[in-house]
Amino acid sequence: xxxxxxxxxxxxxxxxxxxxxxxxxxxxxxxxxxxxxxxxxxxxxxxxxxxxxxxxxxxxxxxxxxxxxxxxxxxxxxxxxxxxxxxxxxxxxxxxxxxxxxxxxxxxxxxxx
Amino acid sequence: xxxxxxxxxxxxxxxxxxxxxxxxxxxxxxxxxxxxxxxxxxxxxxxxxxxxxxxxxxxxxxxxxxxxxxxxxxxxxxxxxxxxxxxxxxxxxxxxxxxxxxxxxxxxxxxxxx
Numbered sequence: 579x580x581x582x583x584x585x586x587x588x589x590x591x592x593x594x595x596x597x598x599x600x601x602x603x604x605x606x607x608x609x610x611x612x613x614x615x616x617x618x619x620x621x622x623x624x625x626x627x628x629x630x631x632x633x634x635x636x637x638x639x640x641x642x643x644x645x646x647x648x649x650x651x652x653x654x655x656x657x658x659x660x661x662x663x664x665x666x667x668x669x670x671x672x673x674x675x676x677x678x679x680x681x682x683x684x685x686x687x688x689x690x691x
Numbered sequence: 692x693x694x695x696x697x698x699x700x701x702x703x704x705x706x707x708x709x710x711x712x713x714x715x716x717x718x719x720x721x722x723x724x725x726x727x728x729x730x731x732x733x734x735x736x737x738x739x740x741x742x743x744x745x746x747x748x749x750x751x752x753x754x755x756x757x758x759x760x761x762x763x764x765x766x767x768x769x770x771x772x773x774x775x776x777x778x779x780x781x782x783x784x785x786x787x788x789x790x791x792x793x794x795x796x797x798x799x800x801x802x803x804x805x
Contacts, residue, residue, distance in 0.1 A: 582734070609791065613706055620695075620780050620795030621735065634792060673791065678795070679725055682734030 582683035584670050590689045591660055598656045601685045603672030610653050610682060611668040612645055614638065621669055627653060628675060660690045694718045695783050697796035698707030705804055712799050717762065721783040724795065726755060726766045728783040729778045738779075740765070771803045 583602040588614050591597050603610045609628050613621035624643070625635045629650035639645075642660075647653040657664055671680035693782045696789035704737045712726075741748040741755045741764070748755050749780040754767045768775055778800050782793040 585718070587751065592747075611792075618700075618797065620697075620782070620797050621793075664732045665789075671734070675791075679737030679740055680737070684732065684734050 582670055582672050582681050584683035584686050588687045593690055595660055596658045597652035598654050599668055601653045601670030606680055608675055609673045610647055611671045614653050615667040649657055662690045665690045695774055695781055695794050695796040696800050697781055699799050701800040703802045704771050707770045710771045710777050710801055714764050714796055716783050720785035723784045723786050724764050725782045727780045735780055750768045763775045773805050776803050
């Protein structure tokens, strides 16, 4: 088991472009989470999946953001028409259903220029 | 509305001494609390947790204390080691109402000096 993998590690994009990030969770984990972290702040919840079902979305997840987990395994997070305010670290985590401490990936750092 | 607050952005201690990191919360629905450690360029790593039915949980050098009436928790690290230098995040969950969504504090940078 190699833990939670996120790709890419870094992404620089021009304002207005679309970007997509991928997360591969720990294989036996059925829950997958997306968080966003900006400088000097803790991670902020965006959304989570149990298997392929998206069970909760934060108000932070505007209509420019969409997340999928089509087969209950890997997940993608797409941001359309990126804005400079989208610049952040995007963290993915996975767990077995219920609390117990997620396992986080190393994150994708997005810079919108 | 910052529901979980870590009022100390940084803490510096000497190797071998105790480190005490503090966290306050406002949401009385929170019933499960966790501490994470984060090194630069890595994701947060789970350290220790505590349920609201307990007031203390210990794991090796790490102990978490929960004071529900004060809505306060703390993480004690003893003895502190230079490898403990990292950002520590407090997190909370209202398991019944929001599944396992976590609300994080802003973090405290701990520096342990040799």
